[in-house]
Amino acid sequence: MVVMVLFAISAGPTGSSDLIFLLRTAPALPPRLLIRRPVSRRSSADRPRPASHRSSSAGSARSSGSCCSSSSAPPPPRRRRFLAGGSDAGRAVATRRVLDMGAGENNPLGAQNAWDMLSEEQSQKHITTGSGDLNGILGGGIHCKEVTEIGGVPGVGKTQLGIQLAINVQIPVEYGGLGGKAVYIDTEGSFMVERVYQIAEGCISDILEHFPHSHEKSSSGNKQLQPEHFLADIYYFRICSYAEQIAAINYLEKFLGEHKDVELCIYTSQVRIVIIDSVTFHFRQDFDDLALRTRVLSELSLKLMKIAKAYNLAVVLLNQVTTKFTEGSFQLTLALGDSWSHSCTNRVILYWNGTERYAYLDKSPSLPVASAPYAVTGKGVRDVSSNHKRVRVT
Amino acid sequence: MRPPAPKPPPPPASSSSSYSRREPRPENPLLLLPSCRAAKLSLGCPLLDRLLSGGLPAASVTEIAGESATGKTQLCLQLALLAPQSPLSASSLFLHSDLPFPLHRLRRLAPKSCPNILDHVLVAAAHSPAELLSLLARAQRLLSDPGRSPHRLPIRLILLDSIASLFRADFDASPADLRRRSALFFKISAKLKELAYRHQCVVVVTNQVVDVVERDAGNTVAWSSGRRVSPALGIAWANCVNTRLFLTRELDGDGAGGSARRRMRVAFAPHLPEQSCEFVIRRDGVFGIEPPQR
Numbered sequence: 001m002v003v004m005v006l007f008a009i010s011a012g013p014t015g016s017s018d019l020i021f022l023l024r025t026a027p028a029l030p031p032r033l034l035i036r037r038p039v040s041r042r043s044s045a046d047r048p049r050p051a052s053h054r055s056s057s058a059g060s061a062r063s064s065g066s067c068c069s070s071s072s073a074p075p076p077p078r079r080r081r082f083l084a085g086g087s088d089a090g091r092a093v094a095t096r097r098v099l100d101m102g103a104g105e106n107n108p109l110g111a112q113n114a115w116d117m118l119s120e121e122q123s124q125k126h127i128t129t130g131s132g133d134l135n136g137i138l139g140g141g142i143h144c145k146e147v148t149e150i151g152g153v154p155g156v157g158k159t160q161l162g163i164q165l166a167i168n169v170q171i172p173v174e175y176g177g178l179g180g181k182a183v184y185i186d187t188e189g190s191f192m193v194e195r196v197y198q199i200a201e202g203c204i205s206d207i208l209e210h211f212p213h214s215h216e217k218s219s220s221g222n223k224q225l226q227p228e229h230f231l232a233d234i235y236y237f238r239i240c241s242y243a244e245q246i247a248a249i250n251y252l253e254k255f256l257g258e259h260k261d262v263e264l265c266i267y268t269s270q271v272r273i274v275i276i277d278s279v280t281f282h283f284r285q286d287f288d289d290l291a292l293r294t295r296v297l298s299e300l301s302l303k304l305m306k307i308a309k310a311y312n313l314a315v316v317l318l319n320q321v322t323t324k325f326t327e328g329s330f331q332l333t334l335a336l337g338d339s340w341s342h343s344c345t346n347r348v349i350l351y352w353n354g355t356e357r358y359a360y361l362d363k364s365p366s367l368p369v370a371s372a373p374y375a376v377t378g379k380g381v382r383d384v385s386s387n388h389k390r391v392r393v394t
Numbered sequence: 395m396r397p398p399a400p401k402p403p404p405p406p407a408s409s410s411s412s413y414s415r416r417e418p419r420p421e422n423p424l425l426l427l428p429s430c431r432a433a434k435l436s437l438g439c440p441l442l443d444r445l446l447s448g449g450l451p452a453a454s455v456t457e458i459a460g461e462s463a464t465g466k467t468q469l470c471l472q473l474a475l476l477a478p479q480s481p482l483s484a485s486s487l488f489l490h491s492d493l494p495f496p497l498h499r500l501r502r503l504a505p506k507s508c509p510n511i512l513d514h515v516l517v518a519a520a521h522s523p524a525e526l527l528s529l530l531a532r533a534q535r536l537l538s539d540p541g542r543s544p545h546r547l548p549i550r551l552i553l554l555d556s557i558a559s560l561f562r563a564d565f566d567a568s569p570a571d572l573r574r575r576s577a578l579f580f581k582i583s584a585k586l587k588e589l590a591y592r593h594q595c596v597v598v599v600t601n602q603v604v605d606v607v608e609r610d611a612g613n614t615v616a617w618s619s620g621r622r623v624s625p626a627l628g629i630a631w632a633n634c635v636n637t638r639l640f641l642t643r644e645l646d647g648d649g650a651g652g653s654a655r656r657r658m659r660v661a662f663a664p665h666l667p668e669q670s671c672e673f674v675i676r677r678d679g680v681f682g683i684e685p686p687q688r
Contacts, residue, residue: 153612153613153629153632154614154629154632154633154635154638154662155614155632155638155661155662159664160664183420188587188636189453189454189455189587189590189591189636190454190636190664191423191664192430192451192454192664192665193423193426193427193430194427194430194431194447194665195664195665196423197427228424231422231423231424231427232422232423232424234422234423235420235421235422236420236421236422236423236426237418237419237420237421238421238591239418240584240587240588240591240592241584241588244418247418248418251418255420280633281580281584281633282580282584284576284577284580284630284633285577285580285581285584286577286581287577320633321612321629321633322576322629322630323628323629323630325569325572332612332629351612352612378667
C-alpha cells in the first residue's frame with residue numbers, strides 16, 4: 001500500500017521558505033532520490049475522496065459526545081499519516097508556502113491549492129456548541145476562519161449560545177478543545193457575568209466527567225480549570241452606539257495583532273472566537289438612509305471575514321428577527337435585509353417548535369440544510385435530554 | 395565597556411490614559427463579577443427575589459408586562475420606595491406616560507418611619523416618544539453630573555410606566571409607520587441601555603398586553619384572565635429588552651368577585667431560567683407566596 005508522507009525541507013535563501021513534498025515511501029528510499037516534483041498524477045487517485053471523507057467525519061461527529069469538539073475524530077489511517085503532527089498541521093500548512101502539483105515553481109500568487117485547503121480545514125478543530133445534535137448539523141461545531149450568523153426570536157437562546165461558545169473555545173487542548181480566548185462584543189447588555197460563571201462551571205464539570213482520570217491531578221495540575229480562569233480569558237467590549245461598534249471592529253484588528261503570540265507554535269492564548277451580540281441592535285435605530293446602512297454593514301462583514309481568515313478564528317454574529325411584509329402578510333425573517341444575508345458564510349436560525357428549541361442550518365457552503373433540537377439548561381447549551389431523534393434532513 | 399542602554403520607551407501609563415479615551419477597551423468579566431452580583435435591586439420580598447436570583451439586575455433593561463390591574467404600577471412604586479433603603483442606595487427617576495401619576499398610592503406605600511423618602515423619587519411625565527427622548531437626554535445630564543444636589547442620592551433606578559401608551563396614537567399599521575415605530579423603539583432602548591450601563595442603573599419598563607388573534611409571531615404568549623395575550627408593541631420591542639417578566643392573572647372558579655391568582659413569570663432573561671412565582675397585592679405592596687404544598 002502506498003503511504004504518503006508529508007515533510008518539509010528548507011529551500012535555502014531563495015525567498016520561498018519551506019517546501020512541502022509529497023513522497024511515496026518505498027522501503028529504504030535513499031535520500032538522494034528525493035523527488036523535487038510530484039511524481040505522478042496517479043497519486044491523486046490514491047487520495048481519499050474529499051466528499052466521502054467529510055461525510056465520514058461528520059458522521060462520527062454526530063455520534064460522539066457533547067463535551068469536546070468532535071470533528072477531530074480520527075481520520076482514516078492513511079490520512080493520519082498525512083496529517084502527522086495532528087492539530088499543529090493546520091497551522092504549519094498555513095504558514096508555509098505550499099508547492100504542490102498544479103502550483104507553479106515560484107507560486108507567485110502565494111496561492112494555496114484546494115487540496116491543501118481541504119487538508120488544512122479537516123485538521124482544524126471546531127468549537128463545540130455544547131450540544132452534540134447541534135454540532136452534528138454544523139459539521140462538528142462552529143468553524144474557525146468562517147463567519148457564522150445565528151438568529152432567532154428573543155428568548156430562544158442566542159445570547160446563551162454566544163456565552164457558551166465564549167466558554168467552550170477555552171476548553172484546554174488536552175481535553176480536546178482549542179484552548180483559545182474569546183472576544184465578546186456586547187451591544188445589547190445581555191452579557192450577564194453571573195450567568196457566564198454558571199456556564200463556565202457547567203463546562204468544567206462536564207470536562208471532569210468526561211475525563212475522570214484528571215480528578216486526581218486536578219488539585220495540582222488543573223489550575224486553568226477554574227471558572228475564574230474562564231471568565232478572565234474573555235475580552236468583553238460593551239458597545240453603546242453603532243459608531244462605537246464600527247470603531248470596535250476596526251480596533252479588533254489591531255487588538256488581535258497585539259494579542260497574537262510571537263511564537264506561532266503556542267496558540268493556547270490566542271483569541272479563537274469573536275462574538276458580536278448582536279450585530280443588529282444599533283443598526284435598527286435611525287438609519288433613514290438604508291443604502292448607507294447596507295454599505296456600512298457590508299464593509300463591516302468584509303472586515304470580519306478578513307479577520308477570521310487572517311487570525312484563524314471563528315466569527316459569530318448574533319442577529320435579531322424581524323417581521324417582513326411580503327405578499328400581504330407578515331413573516332418572520334432575520335433582520336438587516338436581503339443583502340446582509342449574503343455576508344455570512346453560515347446561517348443558523350434558532351426557533352421554537354412547541355416548547356422545544358430547535359436550530360436550523362439555513363445556509364452553509366458545505367453542509368446540508370438540517371435542523372436539530374437543543375436545550376438551554378442551568379449548565380448552558382446541551383442536548384435535549386433523552387433525545388434519540390435522528391437529525392432530520394429536509 | 396557596555397554600550398549605553400537603549401532609550402527606554404515612553405512610560406505606558408501616561409499614554410494609556412489618552413489611549414483608552416480614543417480606543418475601545420476590553421473589560422475583564424472576572425472583575426465585573428462582584429458588582430454584577432451585588433448591584434441588584436431587591437423587590438422587597440424574599441420569594442420574588444429568589445425568582446429573580448437576588449433582584450433586578452443593574453446595567454440592563456427589565457420589562458414588566460401584564461394586563462391592567464396585574465400590579466405593574468404597584469411594583470414600580472414599590473421599587474421606587476425600596477431603592478433609597480436598598481444597598482443600591484439610590485434615588486429613582488419615575489417617567490410616566492399614563493395620567494395621572496399615582497401619587498396617592500405612592501404615599502400610602504411609603505413607610506411612615508421615613509417621611510422624607512419621597513424626596514428620592516423624581517417624577518416626570520412623557521406623552522410621546524419625542525418627549526421621552528428629550529427627557530432621557532436631560533436625565534443623562536442629570537446622571538453624569540450628580541454633584542448638583544448633594545443631599546439627594548444618585549439616581550440608579552429609572553422606571554418607565556408605560557412604554558405602550560406612548561405609542562397608542564400617531565401610528566398606523568402601515569409598513570412605513572411600523573418601520574418608523576420600531577426605529578423609535580430601538581432608539582429609546584439604546585438610550586435606556588446606555589444610561590443603564592454608564593451609570594449602573596436598574597431600568598424597568600412596563601408594558602401592556604394585546605390579545606393574540608392569529609398564529610403567534612414569535613412573541614411571548616401567555617394566558618391571562620382567560621385571554622391569550624402577548625406583550626404589546628410586537629417582536630421589535632421584544633428585541634429591545636434584556637429581561638421580560640410577565641404578570642398574569644387567573645380568575646378562580648366562577649370569576650366574579652372571586653380572588654384572582656396572580657403569577658410573575660420569567661418569560662426570558664439572560665441569567666434566569668424560565669420559572670414563575672405566585673404573588674398577591676396587599677395594602678403594603680406586592681409579595682410572593684409559597685406554592686401550596688402537595
